[in-house]
Amino acid sequence: MTTIKIPTPLRAYTGGNAEITVQGATVGAALDDLLRQHPDLKAQIYEGDRLRNFVNVFIGDEDVRYRDGMDTDISASDNLRIIPSIAGGAEHIADRQPMERIAPEDVTLSHDEISRYSRHLIMPEVGIQGQRKLKAASVLLIGTGGLGSPLALYLAAAGIGRIGLVDYDVVDETNLQRQVIHYTSDVGKLKLDSAAAKMSDINPYLVIDKHNVPLTSENALDILKDYDVIIDGTDNFPTRYLVNDACVLLGKPNVYGSIFRFEGQLSVFDAKRGPCYRCLFPEPPPPGLVPSCAEGGVLGILPGTIGTLQATEAIKLILGIGKPLIGRMVLYDALEMTFDTIKLRKNPECPVCGEHPTIHELIDYEQFCGVPAHDRSDYKVKSAEQGIKSITVHDLKARMDAGDQPIILDVRDPHEWEISAIDGSLRIPKGQVVVRAAEIPRDHEVIVHCKTGIRSRDSIILLQEQGFTNLVNLKGGINAWAREIDPSQPTY
Amino acid sequence: MNVEITSQLQRTIFGWLQKSYPNEGGGFLLGKRDADHLTISEVRPITNVFAAEEQFHRYAMTPIDWARLEDEADAAGLALVGYYHSHPDSPAVPSEYDRVYALPFFCYLITSVQHGQAAECRAWQLTEDRAQFLELALSVSP
Numbered sequence: 001m002t003t004i005k006i007p008t009p010l011r012a013y014t015g016g017n018a019e020i021t022v023q024g025a026t027v028g029a030a031l032d033d034l035l036r037q038h039p040d041l042k043a044q045i046y047e048g049d050r051l052r053n054f055v056n057v058f059i060g061d062e063d064v065r066y067r068d069g070m071d072t073d074i075s076a077s078d079n080l081r082i083i084p085s086i087a088g089g090a091e092h093i094a095d096r097q098p099m100e101r102i103a104p105e106d107v108t109l110s111h112d113e114i115s116r117y118s119r120h121l122i123m124p125e126v127g128i129q130g131q132r133k134l135k136a137a138s139v140l141l142i143g144t145g146g147l148g149s150p151l152a153l154y155l156a157a158a159g160i161g162r163i164g165l166v167d168y169d170v171v172d173e174t175n176l177q178r179q180v181i182h183y184t185s186d187v188g189k190l191k192l193d194s195a196a197a198k199m200s201d202i203n204p205y206l207v208i209d210k211h212n213v214p215l216t217s218e219n220a221l222d223i224l225k226d227y228d229v230i231i232d233g234t235d236n237f238p239t240r241y242l243v244n245d246a247c248v249l250l251g252k253p254n255v256y257g258s259i260f261r262f263e264g265q266l267s268v269f270d271a272k273r274g275p276c277y278r279c280l281f282p283e284p285p286p287p288g289l290v291p292s293c294a295e296g297g298v299l300g301i302l303p304g305t306i307g308t309l310q311a312t313e314a315i316k317l318i319l320g321i322g323k324p325l326i327g328r329m330v331l332y333d334a335l336e337m338t339f340d341t342i343k344l345r346k347n348p349e350c351p352v353c354g355e356h357p358t359i360h361e362l363i364d365y366e367q368f369c370g371v372p373a374h375d376r377s378d379y380k381v382k383s384a385e386q387g388i389k390s391i392t393v394h395d396l397k398a399r400m401d402a403g404d405q406p407i408i409l410d411v412r413d414p415h416e417w418e419i420s421a422i423d424g425s426l427r428i429p430k431g432q433v434v435v436r437a438a439e440i441p442r443d444h445e446v447i448v449h450c451k452t453g454i455r456s457r458d459s460i461i462l463l464q465e466q467g468f469t470n471l472v473n474l475k476g477g478i479n480a481w482a483r484e485i486d487p488s489q490p491t492y
Numbered sequence: 493m494n495v496e497i498t499s500q501l502q503r504t505i506f507g508w509l510q511k512s513y514p515n516e517g518g519g520f521l522l523g524k525r526d527a528d529h530l531t532i533s534e535v536r537p538i539t540n541v542f543a544a545e546e547q548f549h550r551y552a553m554t555p556i557d558w559a560r561l562e563d564e565a566d567a568a569g570l571a572l573v574g575y576y577h578s579h580p581d582s583p584a585v586p587s588e589y590d591r592v593y594a595l596p597f598f599c600y601l602i603t604s605v606q607h608g609q610a611a612e613c614r615a616w617q618l619t620e621d622r623a624q625f626l627e628l629a630l631s632v633s634p
Contacts, residue, residue: 008571061559225556
């Protein structure tokens with residue numbers, strides 16, 4: 001014997017009783033018994049022989065939809081409750097700003113669209129109402145690279161009405177290993193143009209906004225304000241903090257995904273309902289500690305997984321179904337093939353979303369993180385650049401030709417030596433330069449290189465702290481050497 | 493059916509709905525109801541805890557909020573008697589959307605907020621056959 005609690009307006013149909021005792025082994029059976037006892041309830045809570053979609057049945061504090069629906073087993077100690085959703089509530093996105101917006105119920109779907117989305121429409125959790133919500137929604141993708149590719153493809157396919165893209169970059173061959181929205185024939189094109197062309201081909205009903213600019217403190221609020229959901233697919237810390245703060249200030253949810261080598265992270269930061277990025281990571285890592293994809297590498301397939309999961313969360317937010325990852329983070333390990341979920345807490349002292357916020361406007365994020373956000377940035381890593389001498393690959397070659405035998409130190413990792421190398425160089429990976437400093441001459445100039453010049457610069461900083469004064473950085477690294485001096489070697 | 497609300501409570505509702513403009517605002521009405529009278533004695537907004545000065549926000553009301561509020565009302569000897577919400581820049585008349593989502597024996601107080609100002613407030617109840625809303629007489633006491 002279980003009890004079902006009846007919502008106040010419907011107690012008129014149960015003789016004024018708030019709780020009715022029912023029999024049944026499943027939720028469906030219990031409801032049948034309820035309607036046997038009080039048949040007039042049926043017309044109010046059922047449409048045909050299914051519950052009206054705004055009528056929720058809870059077992060304890062869990063909606064039975066997320067268990068087995070009508071087949072959910074119930075035990076004697078369970079309490080059921082019928083609870084209506086409220087119109088204008090969580091399902092209704094009301095946003096009437098300059099970008100022409102319409103409410104989901106005013107969206108029309110043509111016969112072709114109905115046919116196109118039929119696999120959505122036949123699911124009660126989506127239905128025509130849900131598809132209208134998708135079409136009424138606007139989503140902003142920041143970045144059209146590794147994470148942005150699956151996001152753009154799947155959100156276009158799902159029938160989102162409007163997608164904004166923020167990217168200033170051009171398609172490069174090294175992108176093609178993972179940025180599956182770009183093809184070989186797109187190399188050299190603007191990523192925005194390449195991505196938009198594929199998205200329109202998947203879904204001609206989609207409206208696409210192209211923002212061909214780097215996202216900065218000057219333009220972020222303006223660009224983000226017209227969208228319902230923001231999806232962060234960026235690859236650098238200054239932009240992550242910028243996007244987070246802008247989303248908190250604007251009250252927008254931020255679907256976060258990040259990848260590193262074989263691992264990924266996923267969450268939804270909605271400061272009104274849970275933590276923001278800063279609650280977890282109040283400070284950026286020290287500059288140079290966390291390498292970019294170019295420096296640290298990434299398994300190409302990895303952003304495909306995380307980006308698709310980000311698209312899933314965005315669609316759940318728009319449809320208002322399921323449990324979005326607010327207050328939770330999924331940790332994915334591709335090698336182990338594990339998905340772990342951890343709970344995240346909102347930080348009451350968070351400077352941007354806490355109880356006494358100190359950040360009310362966007363700051364200089366490059367200065368905050370100590371690194372430039374992108375390669376068109378004017379930000380110079382000031383303290384690091386001081387006191388570092390450098391040499392170009394041409395000058396190095398000229399000295400070698402003149403009979404000089406410069407000492408060259410290669411600080412790359414062993415697996416990179418097989419790709420390209422300068423003969424006769426001393427090889428000490430960056431992670432070991434300090435412990436093996438004794439192997440590096442101090443009394444003769446040493447030219448330090450890595451792949452592109454960043455790790456070598458960082459190595460020089462570390463060694464200068466050990467008292468070295470004879471180190472020179474090879475600008476552009478071995479890639480510049482291979483491009484401009486020795487084309488028999490590949491770049492990577 | 494006569495719906496009674498004090499002018500102070502109505503002003504409170506208007507204040508909240510004007511603040512939500514241009515977005516919709518909404519919340520619950522608590523009070524007492526019998527065959528001929530419905531008296532509203534308390535109002536509870538559905539606002540997100542973190543709403544603050546934000547212009548754009550969505551509702552975070554979940555069925556759990558309804559349950560909690562209903563339990564509080566039941567315990568206090570009051571009842572959940574209705575729901576108030578705004579129609580930004582449109583009349584205080586229930587829409588088809590409102591009808592599909594409504595329940596009978598519940599007072600729907602709709603306020604038309606025109607350009608940020610509460611302009612009109614009318615009370616409605618869904619007929620038992622769910623076909624339409626009938627307007628209820630609304631009296632605002634000083």
